[in-house]
Amino acid sequence: xxxxxxxxxxxxxxxxxxxxxxxxxxxxxxxxxxxxxxxxxxxxxxxxxxxxxxxxxxxxxxxxxxxxxxxxxxxxxxxxxxxxxxxxxxxxxxxxxxxxxxxxxxxxxxxxxxxxxxxxxxxxxxxxxxxxxxxx
Numbered sequence: 698x699x700x701x702x703x704x705x706x707x708x709x710x711x712x713x714x715x716x717x718x719x720x721x722x723x724x725x726x727x728x729x730x731x732x733x734x735x736x737x738x739x740x741x742x743x744x745x746x747x748x749x750x751x752x753x754x755x756x757x758x759x760x761x762x763x764x765x766x767x768x769x770x771x772x773x774x775x776x777x778x779x780x781x782x783x784x785x786x787x788x789x790x791x792x793x794x795x796x797x798x799x800x801x802x803x804x805x806x807x808x809x810x811x812x813x814x815x816x817x818x819x820x821x822x823x824x825x826x827x828x829x830x831x832x833x
Contacts, residue, residue, distance in 0.1 A: 735761030757784050770800030789814045795828070 733742035740751030741758030749756040749764055756764040757773030759782040767773050767784035774791030775782055787796035794805030795816035803810035810816040811825035819830035 733761060737761065741765075751782055754784075758782060772802050774802075 733746045733748045738748035738761040739759065740749050741756060741760075741762055741764035743749050743756055743764045748761075749758075751758045751764065752773055754767045754771075754773050757767050758764045765784065770786065771784040772787055772791060773782065773784055785791055787800050787802045792802035794803050795810060795812040795814055797803050797810050797816040803816050805812050805816060805828045806825055808819045808823075808825050808830075811819050811828060811830050813828045817830065819825055822833055823830040824833055825831075
């Protein structure tokens with residue numbers, strides 16, 4: 698019985714490294730599975746090792762990779778061309794509304810940011826209706 702703790706220690710080490718015993722016990726390189734990774738998170742992993750959705754400008758990414766903060770006026774979104782979540786300038790490929798003059802993605806339904814693709818400010822006496830400036 699004196700050697701039982703040493704045997705358990707060796708078995709645990711093999712399981713953690715995914716060795717022969719680790720494979721038999723279901724180890725996948727880390728046993729038990731813990732933390733944020735591509736196996737546990739479809740978004741991105743923040744600095745605290747917590748899974749985030751990955752679609753926020755301050756925490757952008759996917760596949761369990763590290764989250765990144767989008768610089769400047771870039772926004773986090775699904776890139777149609779690249780087929781991935783990434784930081785990019787506002788465009789029709791990552792903004793469902795319209796891009797304003799500052800490069801921000803807006804809903805496209807407000808009087809000061811109306812439209813689809815490129816926002817426009819509705820003139821006096823007009824309001825945004827159906828993403829078009831219409832007379833009041």
